[in-house]
């Protein structure tokens with residue numbers, strides 16, 4: 327394990343052996359102030375060294391700082407020294423485990439779907455709605471008993487994350503958006519390891535991903551909606567209720583390993599709508615607040631806008647800004663709605679682990695993490 331200095335914050339990774347967990351390990355091993363202190367996975371892995379427990383699928387070797395770390399079961403007593411907990415847990419296990427860690431006063435940054443709809447839990451895509459982080463005060467104070475340090479923050483479904491970044495840029499410059507149609511082409515790694523059987527996905531497209539369309543349609547409203555504050559100071563997520571946004575999502579699994587590509591059409595409330603060129607310029611200039619705060623994992627540019635007619639492509643563009651930015655291309659007029667474009671995001675980076683790390687960096691910088 328690395329030596330600690332006063333600037334460093336000890337973190338634990340739950341689901342450390344999984345697809346998202348491995349990406350956490352790669353990113354955290356190089357992090358300027360988070361230091362991996364403890365790893366957790368299922369009873370199948372507990373008691374083994376990380377190198378023995380994991381089926382490592384990354385292109386770089388297992389970082390030496392975790393190779394010989396013994397994997398624990400996911401119980402808070404094994405993570406007492408960790409102020410921050412990153413969760414890449416399977417959703418079947420995440421509900422009870424993440425709650426136990428929050429109740430034990432840990433700051434939990436989760437990728438799982440379990441708490442995304444909780445009215446006190448921020449659902450944060452760091453390149454879109456970092457301001458929702460301030461809901462954690464209310465989450466702590468309404469907890470019984472009130473919590474000093476603990477909270478849960480979730481990131482979104484990886485397909486939601488990809489297209490909500492350009493949507494946030496368009497809302498900011500030309501909003502409100504009135505309606506949106508999105509068709510996804512999702513990578514196999516989105517389903518975790520081993521994922522869809524090779525005989526199903528090779529030479530094929532599967533036009534169904536269980537629960538995915540509903541998640542995209544619902545999560546977008548929470549992310550792009552603001553927070554309403556009542557006279558007594560009580561806050562609620564407004565679910566885009568002031569300007570109802572209609573969304574239709576169609577989801578497909580395609581034979582790509584990493585990188586979700588999505589075709590998006592948008593209609594604005596304002597008439598006349600912005601031109602494709604205005605949309606291109608607004609996306610390229612979009613600067614989310616996390617860049618101003620100086621989060622070390624923030625991409626220099628949130629959205630790269632391609633001029634080439636055949637971009638973005640997963641093989642060429644999924645590592646843009648180390649997987650932390652999104653790539654947009656083919657911005658053009660839509661004959662049915664107003665404007666259409668293609669967006670690509672790395673589902674295991676900004677779609678998962680990178681978003682959690684950015685959310686945690688923001689929480690540290692804003693003073694929400696006590697360590």
Ligand SMILES: NC(=O)C1=CN([C@@H]2O[C@H](COP(=O)(O)OP(=O)(O)OC[C@H]3O[C@@H](n4cnc5c(N)ncnc54)[C@H](OP(=O)(O)O)[C@@H]3O)[C@@H](O)[C@H]2O)C=CC1
Nearest residue numbers: 341343344345346367368371416417419437438516518519
């Ligand atoms: N892959 C992606 O692109 C995205 C994934 N997500 C979400 O992130 C989470 C992780 O996904 P992914 O990495 O793909 O999944 P994987 O199936 O690859 O990994 C799941 C992890 O959870 C652990 N686990 C399973 N059951 C238990 C249990 N009962 N107790 C403790 N640990 C357990 C596994 O440990 P062990 O190895 O010991 O079995 C493994 O570390 C999921 O909730 C997923 O929905 C979100 C956005 C994108």
Ligand SMILES: N[C@@H](CC(=O)OP(=O)(O)O)C(=O)O
Nearest residue numbers: 437438439483484512516517
């Ligand atoms: N279902 C997504 C990944 C995922 O796990 O999503 P969620 O965390 O919303 O269940 C995909 O297959 O690409």
